[in-house]
Amino acid sequence: MTEPQTPHKLCLEERRKLKLTGVTEVRSFDETLVSLATGLGDLNIHGRELQLKDLSLEEGRAAVEGQISALIFEEPRQRGRLGRLFG
Numbered sequence: 001m002t003e004p005q006t007p008h009k010l011c012l013e014e015r016r017k018l019k020l021t022g023v024t025e026v027r028s029f030d031e032t033l034v035s036l037a038t039g040l041g042d043l044n045i046h047g048r049e050l051q052l053k054d055l056s057l058e059e060g061r062a063a064v065e066g067q068i069s070a071l072i073f074e075e076p077r078q079r080g081r082l083g084r085l086f087g
Helices: 081-086
Strands: 011-012 017-021 023-029 034-037 041-056 061-075
Touching: 011 061, 017 041, 023 041, 023 061
Parallel strands: none
Antiparallel strands: 011 017, 017 061, 023 034, 034 041, 041 061
16 A cells, blocks of 8 residues: 655745655755655756755655745656666
C-alpha cells in the first residue's frame, strides 16, 4: 500500500516569493538554483539571491525568496528493479 501523496501547490508572488507544498526532499540549493523533489517530480527554481525559507519536510512545505527567473519541472524518475534494490 502506498502512502497518500501530499497535495502539490505553487503560489508565486511578484516573482520574489514562492510558496509550495508537496515537497519531499531538498536535492540542492544555492543563490542561483534551488532543486526540490516533489510528489510529482523534481522542481528546479532558477534565479538570483535565492533563499530557502519555511522548510518543513514533515509537512511537505517550503518557501523560496529572491529574484525568481524560471521554474522547471522534471518528470518523476522511473525506478526499475535495480533502482528499487539500491535506491
